[in-house]
Amino acid sequence: MQIDLSRFRAAFFVEAEEHLQQMETELLQLETTPKDSELLNSIFRAAHSIKGGSATFGADVISKFTHILENLLDRLRNEEFDATPELVELLLSSVDVIDGLIRNARDNEPLPAQFEAIYEELIKVNSKGSEVSAQPTAVQATNQPGTKTRFQIRFVPSTNCFEFGTDPLLVVREVKSLGTITKFVVDSSRLPSLPDLDPEHCYLSWLIELESECGKQAVEDVGMFLDGESKFEVTELEQAPQQVEVPTPEIDEPTPAKSKAESPKSQPVAQGKVAESETVRVDRNRLDVLINQIGELVIGTSMVEQDVMSLTDSMPPESLSALGKIVRDLQEMSLGLRMVPIASAFQKMQRVLRDLSKKLNKQIDFITEGDDTELDKSVVDQISDPLIHMVRNSIDHGIERPEDRIAAGKSPVGKINLRAYQQGGNIYIQLSDDGRGLDRDRIRQKAIERGLVQPEDALSDSEICNLIFRPGFSTAEKITDVSGRGVGMDVVRKNVEALQGSVTVTSEFGKGSTVTVRLPLTLAILDGLLVRLTNEVYVIPLLSVVESIAVDSSAIKEVVRVGEVIQLRGEVVPVLRLHHLLHIDEQSDVNQQILLVIVEDQGRRFALRVDELLGQQQVVIKNLETHFRKVAGVAGATILGDGRVALILDLLGLSSISTHEATLPQSVTN
């Protein structure tokens, strides 16, 4: 049965074009580094893939052309030629020709104009030096039909041939299918006595005489699947006389060895279908547009709800509430479309751990939990790098050497636990080890040396630990003499923050550390606290909100070098005047009571002064940069149920504006 291959041709053309693009880029690089063997190999492989595919999918012209090109590239990488500028030029033209050939094969465009000339040129260059076949491997020679040859075949399977999946009987059957068997001898002399017999070994061998129209090559090919130790010797006897057929002896069915060796195959094959859930690949952009559009639908629905409420001055009718629910369900489902398990990111850690623990000679048990925790695909893609940093850090600086661990009364085998779980609208990824933990004194000392903190600064325990995430805390060459950790942890923080997440560390000296990464479930939606500043509405990410309080204006104190602060259960918290930072006129009627929203970001707390709390709401984040430009202190914008635009505050940005007393561009809300 011949299967129609045309359906796979489209996929092949796409692949071939990718390979061509790669070849082109690399050939251009080759111009500057003509001796780069890595590059040459890669170019060769691309050509090689195109050749293989085109031959398989019946694009003969491409195959023929690429074959010559491949030969040339092969000799180039074997340094038979130099990659002279002229040669690179020729290779680049060849890429263009193949591109044209693809369009010829796919879209019925005419053959590329240069085709003949470049083809000739390739052959010419190729024929310099040693002889290279210009045609794909020749078809095997077969005997003239009608003339039969007699072969003697000695077939001695290796004792352990079953281990390679070889079934000698299949080979024997295959021989039989080639012609007429005139002699068939089973040699069982190697068969040991029953107690010595290993049922997984093969002890039999065969001597077969075959009369066939096939050539010797075809007969020898039968043996090509045998392992290296098996013998399959074919000797040509003489041309067979046209004589009466000798009846073919029946081939013995299973040897004792065989039935046993087969058993693994006859085991039930479960899973298979179950494991493969059907999937459809969808372009990421389309998905985003869909999700975005559904976000708009949610906003539109709540606008209608509000209009109806203000028109009728009563609760919206049931039908409208029902519609609202459907729309919100739809939104939830649409967000689920982008969700994938974090397993793929965790999988990579296994490898990192294996390689690094081997290199550092540390024994580590690595346990992952919650691999099936789902989060946004783009988050999963981008979390690998920070995770690798974290895992490397744990192995390098957390887990001690086996001898040190024994001395500390621990098991010589360290433990690293990587777990993911969902809590509320967040995904937490926790990496804990039972290593040496963080040495507070040294961290503090380092931070002072590097000018990150002042010697007189009073820091809480958690503030000290989290100093390791500060840029400049530690650099790679310093880390070896630091007993704590620190290499690249600022990079981890930066990457995690780019995903709207945060990272913290807790640690017990001598017992181990736990780094916790908090990530939003999705980057498209945010739980926000809506606040009013004079006439504008702003959104504070709810995740950062610790509490909100009303205090007497006298509770706010002015402190030198810090500005306004408030004392909150013994902790001094800086107060940010949002009006001032965002250039909004303050309300004239100064209340005695001041509303403060206490927020926490990067382990630091501060209080935001607002005029009114309007409530909390899920908002769809609109990127400000795509519509306007980046504004310091603003993370994005959203459209409220009444159609108004509200800016989402970027707390980290706000606090740095306040500390640097930089001025913010004019508010962009109108």
Next chain:
Amino acid sequence: MSKIALVVDDSTSMRQMVSFTLQSVGFDTIEGANGCEALEVAGDKPLDLVITDLNMPEMDGITLIRELRAKPTYKFTPILLLTTESQDTKKQEGKAAGATGWMVKPFNTDQLLTVVRKVVK
């Protein structure tokens, strides 16, 4: 119960072609774009056949064969190596790693099935 084949090739078209051909004779197929992926999808599921390309990024066919043969589940599984390099060294390397046999590209679906029938009952 249908048989399960693992098809490993970094070329999607090739993988689809081989899978489709195998499915046409009743196999269920699972796929990997390189050795690492193949090991991942295989897990430790029993397989009736493995067909793998030789040159692949991340993990090549020979390494994959070694890794598979190291697992008891795949000690006896027929493994075919697909290659366009007809050099004997690669074939021998494949054999030594535990390949049951090889097929030289290009091949058509008939040739593929003939070879598959040789190694799978």
